[in-house]
Amino acid sequence: MRPTPFAAVFIGVTALSLAFLLLPIVAIFAELSLSELLDGLTSEVALDALRVTAETNLVAMALILVFGTPTAYLLATKRFRGRALLVTVVELPLVLPPAVAGLGLLAAFGRLGLLGSRLDALGLQIGLGTKTAVVLAITFVASPFYVRTAIAAFDAVDADLIAASRTLGAGPARTFGRVALPLASGGLGAGLALAFARGLGEFGATIMFAGSLQGVTQTLSLAVYQEFDIDFDTALAIGALLVIASALVLFAAKLIPAWTRSDSTSITGSAPSVSR
Amino acid sequence: MDTLRLHLDHGLRTFRLALELEIGAETVALVGPSGAGKSSVLRAVAGLLRPERGVVALGMERWLDTSRGIDLPPERRRVGLVFQEYALFPHLDVHGNVAFGARDHRVVPELLERLRITGLARARPNELSGGERQRVALARALAREPDVLLLDEPLSALDAHTRGTVRAELHELLVGLRMPTLLVTHDFEDAATLADRVGVLVEGRVLQLGTPQELVGAPSDPFVASFTGANLLLGVAGPGRDGLTEVALDGGGVVWTTDSGRGRVAVAVYPWEVSLSRDAPDDSAVNHVRAPVASLVSLGNRVRVRVGPLTAEVTAASARRLRLGEGEVVVASFKATGSRLLPFA
Numbered sequence: 001m002r003p004t005p006f007a008a009v010f011i012g013v014t015a016l017s018l019a020f021l022l023l024p025i026v027a028i029f030a031e032l033s034l035s036e037l038l039d040g041l042t043s044e045v046a047l048d049a050l051r052v053t054a055e056t057n058l059v060a061m062a063l064i065l066v067f068g069t070p071t072a073y074l075l076a077t078k079r080f081r082g083r084a085l086l087v088t089v090v091e092l093p094l095v096l097p098p099a100v101a102g103l104g105l106l107a108a109f110g111r112l113g114l115l116g117s118r119l120d121a122l123g124l125q126i127g128l129g130t131k132t133a134v135v136l137a138i139t140f141v142a143s144p145f146y147v148r149t150a151i152a153a154f155d156a157v158d159a160d161l162i163a164a165s166r167t168l169g170a171g172p173a174r175t176f177g178r179v180a181l182p183l184a185s186g187g188l189g190a191g192l193a194l195a196f197a198r199g200l201g202e203f204g205a206t207i208m209f210a211g212s213l214q215g216v217t218q219t220l221s222l223a224v225y226q227e228f229d230i231d232f233d234t235a236l237a238i239g240a241l242l243v244i245a246s247a248l249v250l251f252a253a254k255l256i257p258a259w260t261r262s263d264s265t266s267i268t269g270s271a272p273s274v275s276r
Numbered sequence: 277m278d279t280l281r282l283h284l285d286h287g288l289r290t291f292r293l294a295l296e297l298e299i300g301a302e303t304v305a306l307v308g309p310s311g312a313g314k315s316s317v318l319r320a321v322a323g324l325l326r327p328e329r330g331v332v333a334l335g336m337e338r339w340l341d342t343s344r345g346i347d348l349p350p351e352r353r354r355v356g357l358v359f360q361e362y363a364l365f366p367h368l369d370v371h372g373n374v375a376f377g378a379r380d381h382r383v384v385p386e387l388l389e390r391l392r393i394t395g396l397a398r399a400r401p402n403e404l405s406g407g408e409r410q411r412v413a414l415a416r417a418l419a420r421e422p423d424v425l426l427l428d429e430p431l432s433a434l435d436a437h438t439r440g441t442v443r444a445e446l447h448e449l450l451v452g453l454r455m456p457t458l459l460v461t462h463d464f465e466d467a468a469t470l471a472d473r474v475g476v477l478v479e480g481r482v483l484q485l486g487t488p489q490e491l492v493g494a495p496s497d498p499f500v501a502s503f504t505g506a507n508l509l510l511g512v513a514g515p516g517r518d519g520l521t522e523v524a525l526d527g528g529g530v531v532w533t534t535d536s537g538r539g540r541v542a543v544a545v546y547p548w549e550v551s552l553s554r555d556a557p558d559d560s561a562v563n564h565v566r567a568p569v570a571s572l573v574s575l576g577n578r579v580r581v582r583v584g585p586l587t588a589e590v591t592a593a594s595a596r597r598l599r600l601g602e603g604e605v606v607v608a609s610f611k612a613t614g615s616r617l618l619p620f621a
Binding site for chain 1: 323349
C-alpha cells in the first residue's frame with residue numbers, strides 16, 4: 001500500500017531529523033580505528049580526565065541527592081505563597097548559559113568573591129584549580145535535572161497513601177521514609193540519571209570557575225577541548241567514550257521508572273481477581 | 277468503651293458543615309448525596325482536615341479543640357480509617373500493608389486469619405479483587421488497635437456482584453468489634469444494613485438521625501423520605517372526607533392520607549406499600565392511580581414497576597400473574613394509612 005502524501009512527507013522529515021542527529025555521532029566512530037580508540041583512551045590525559053570526572057560527579061551526585069531530595073519533597077507537598085517563585089529558582093540553572101553560571105560561582109565562592117574571604121578564613125579555598133570548584137560547578141548546573149523530576153515524582157504519589165500512613169500511626173518522617181520515598185524512587189532514579197548525564201557533559205561553568213588543570217580539574221569534556229588542538233585522535237577517542245556513557249545513562253533514565261513502577265491500588269483499572 | 281463526641285463547624289465550597297454527633301459502642305452511618313460533606317467529617321475525626329471550629333473527643337481525651345488550640349496529628353489519634361478506594365500501599369504485599377501500623381506484630385497473623393487473607397499474605401495489592409482489597413484495608417486499620425473505626429464509602433468501589441456478600445461480612449465484623457464506628461455512604465440500603473443509627477447528611481447538616489426503622493417509619497423531611505426510597509407526591513393538603521386529609525396533587529388527581537397537614541406538602545409512599553392490579557380493586561385501599569407501566573426492573577424475586585408518579589415493588593410471581601408489560605395500563609393503589617405527610621417548602 002502506498003502511503004498518503006501527508007504520511008510520506010512526515011516520514012521523510014522524520015528520517016532527515018534522525019539522520020541529522022545521528023550523523024555527527026556516527027562520524028566520531030567512523031574517524032577512528034579500534035586501535036586508535038584504545039590508544040586514545042589509555043593516554044595519560046584521558047585516564048586522568050576519566051578519574052577527575054568520576055570523582056567529581058560522584059560527589060556532586062551525592063550532594064544533589066542529599067540536598068535536592070528534601071527540597072523537592074517540600075516543594076511538591078506544601079502549598080504556600082511564593083512556591084512558584086522557589087520552583088523557578090530551582091530551575092534557573094537549566095536555562096542559564098553555563099559560562100554565566102561559572103562566572104556567578106566565581107563571584108560568589110572565588111577568592112575575591114562574596115564569600116571568598118570568609119571561606120579563606122576557614123581555610124577553605126574553592127576557586128580556580130580546585131576539585132571542589134568542579135564539584136560545585138557540576139552540582140549547580142545538574143541539580144535542576146534531578147530536582148524537577150523529583151518534584152514531579154513526589155507529586156505523583158497518591159495523597160491518600162500519605163494520609164493512610166499518617167492514620168496508621170506513622171509520623172511525617174516515617175511516612176516520608178516508608179511511603180513517599182519508595183513510591184517516588186523510580187522518578188528519583190530517573191532524575192538522578194539525567195543529572196548525571198548533564199554532569200558528565202558539563203563544560204562551560206567548570207572551565208570558567210575551576211579551570212582546566214590536568215589531573216585536578218580537567219574532566220573528560222575539558223580534555224576533549226584541550227586535545228582538540230594537540231592530538232585530534234585522542235579528542236575523538238574521549239568523545240566516543242562520552243557518547244557511549246551518555247547514551248547508557250539516558251537508557252537508564254528511561255528504564256529505571258519502568259523497573260520500579262508499582263501499580264496503583266485504585267479499582268478503576270478493574271483488577272483481575274485472584275482465582276483460587 | 278469510650279464515647280466519640282464530635283462537634284464540627286467548617287466552611288466547605290458552597291455550604292457550611294455543621295454537625296454534632298455522639299457515638300458509643302455502635303455503628304453510625306452518615307448517608308447523603310455526594311458532595312454533602314461526608315468525607316470531610318471522617319477526615320476531621322482522623323486529623324487530616326482541620327475544621328475552623330470544633331471538638332473531637334474520645335471519652336475524656338481531646339483530639340481536637342479549636343477553642344483551646346488542641347489539634348493532635350493523625351498519628352496520635354487512635355483511629356482506623358478505611359479509605360474509599362482502600363489506599364493500600366502498592367509497594368508492600370498484603371502482610372506488609374497489614375503490619376505497617378501494627379503496634380504489636382503478634383496481631384498481624386491473627387487479623388489475616390480473621391479476615392481470611394492469610395493465603396494472600398505475599399500478594400501485591402494490584403493482584404487482589406475489590407473484595408479482597410477491602411478485607412486487607414480493614415485488617416490494616418484494625419492492626420493499629422484503634423479505638424474508633426472510620427469507613428469511607430466501604431462498598432462503593434465494589435461491583436454489584438460482590439457487594440451483597442461483602443456487605444454481610446462487613447456487618448458481621450462491625451457487630452463483633454463493638455467500638456465507635458462512623459461510616460459514610462451515599463446508599464441508604466448499605467447504611468441501613470450496616471449501622472445501628474443512620475443520619476441523613478445534606479449540605480453539611482444532619483436532617484434526621486435515628487434507627488433505619490425510624491427514618492423509614494417517620495421521616496422528618498421530604499428529602500429523608502426520598503433518600504430512604506419513598507415515592508414523593510407533591511400537592512396542597514386540606515381537610516377531606518371521613519376525617520382524612522385530602523391532597524390535591526400538582527400533577528392532577530387527589531389522594532387521601534390519615535396524617536394531618538395543611539398547605540404545601542409531600543406525600544411519602546414506600547414502594548412496598550403500593551399494590552398493583554388490572555382494575556381498581558374494591559378493597560381497603562382508598563388511593564388509586566391509573567396509568568400505563570413506564571418501566572419494569574427485575575431485582576431477583578422482586579420487580580420494581582413505575583406507574584405514573586409511583587414506583588411499586590411487587591413480587592416477581594405477581595408481576596407474571598398480572599402479565600405486566602411496558603405500556604399496559606394498570607391501577608396502582610395504596611392505603612391512606614400507608615402514606616406519610618411531610619411539609620414541603
